Amino acid sequence: MPLLLFLFSFDGRISRSAYWLGLILPLALAFLGMVAAVPPLAFNDAVLGLFLLALWPALAIGAKRCHDRGRSGWYQLVGLVPLVGPILLLIELGCRRVTDGPNLSS
Numbered sequence: 652m653p654l655l656l657f658l659f660s661f662d663g664r665i666s667r668s669a670y671w672l673g674l675i676l677p678l679a680l681a682f683l684g685m686v687a688a689v690p691p692l693a694f695n696d697a698v699l700g701l702f703l704l705a706l707w708p709a710l711a712i713g714a715k716r717c718h719d720r721g722r723s724g725w726y727q728l729v730g731l732v733p734l735v736g737p738i739l740l741l742i743e744l745g746c747r748r749v750t751d752g753p754n755l756s757s
Contacts, residue, residue: 657669657673657711657712658673658708658711658712659707659708659711660711660715661710661711661714661715661724662715662718663715663718664715664716664718664719664749665712665715665716665719666719666749667716667745667746667748669712670712670713670715670716670744670745671745673708673712674709674712674713677705677708678701678705681701681705682701685697685698685701710724710727713727713740713744714727716744716745717744719749719750720743720744720747720749720750721750722743726740726743727740729743
């Protein structure tokens with residue numbers, strides 16, 4: 652799968668390893684680069700910018716992983732439930748195995 656489709660398309664399915672690599676590796680590298688290059692007084696603004704830049708690819712990767720679990724990409728909204736939502740989403744998308752069946756692309 653080409654990198655741009657991987658990061659920006661909401662269609663398809665991906666494995667757990669691709670999910671983790673697609674979310675953690677780019678954010679970790681960008682964060683380390685920010686720590687090295689951004690002055691301390693501008694760090695909060697830089698983190699906000701990084702978050703906004705990473706939002707669309709993170710949602711696209713999460714939607715693909717939801718499809719792999721047999722759920723709609725909208726299932727990611729579970730993460731908005733305070734305390735329990737992010738934990739449930741982490742377990743569902745990051746830890747559980749694939750489900751057999753067609754791709755749910757809605």
